Amino acid sequence: MCLRKDVFIMETIFPREEKPEWLFEKIVENKSACERLEELFYEKIDEAADLEDALDNRDAVCFTKALLNAYLNRDLSAFLMAICHNSTFDLLRNAYLIPIRFDDKGKTNPIILTDENGKLRKGVSVPEKKYEKFYESFQKKEQIPGVTEYLAYGFMEEHEYNQKDMSVNAIEISKHLGILLLYQMPEEEKRLTEPQEYALVWENLMELQEMLPRAFMYYGRMEEGNKEVSGDMIGIFLPIRYFENAMERNIQQANGIVLGFREKINAELGKINE
Secondary structure, X not given: OOOOHHHHOOOOOOOOOOOOXXXXXXXXXXXXXXXXXXXXXXXXXXXXHHHHHHOOOOOHHHHHHHHHHHHHHOOHHHHHHHHHOOOHHHHHHHOOOOOEEOOHHHOOOOEEOEOOOOOEOOOOOXXXXXXXXXXXXXXXXXXXXXXXXXXXXXXXXXXXXXXXXXXXXXXXXXXXXXXXXXXXXXXXXXXXXXXXXXXXXXXXXXXXXXXXXXXXXXXXXOEEOOEEOOOOEEEEEEEHHHHHHHHHHHHHHHHHHHXXXXXXXXXXXXXXXX
């Protein structure tokens, strides 16, 4: 059998992450993280199969191409998208094992709906009761340097093949209206290495999921007016659907986790700058 290069040989679907081994080691060492990942994987396989059955949309050729591409290109994500509509890092993000990058791949996420005074931005419309829930929290918020609070819209993503041409479609999932807490991270001339910094972020995310399951964590640099805002930030997104009954307490818990993380960053930077 001769495999046509134009059909089977291609670059990996997504750019390979730089040196992910340390992250994978962290996940493997955490039993709860492993269980979340396995549970999501099987859940997504079942969802994908049920959807294809309901739409009578199974495509054996698409599946076979994905399988052979994955083998020839050593690209696990190519096969995972065929069987569960998630890339490798989709699964990690959607199992709350890695943070979501702010505005990843040029797509605004989260979408901030209010200004610094808690008022809805021009042209924004949201359910009145949801806005009242946010504004009640906003008025009671503790004034903490480097911390801001907004009403926002946030989501996660999955990726799947277009069965006609094998192109990749991004699908928004877990779409929520919620309260977004933004925390400015320390800026110093001498910085932690990226693995050091990200290891602390990962530990912070695990603590967040233990205390506030289903809270989103964003990390990186935001964009404003197509320009990157200076300085790394952490965003904690609390979907109103899950957290509205004890929002004030949940915000206090989120503040405690991230401010504790910020102190750890400062302590590590202090060692470097001594």
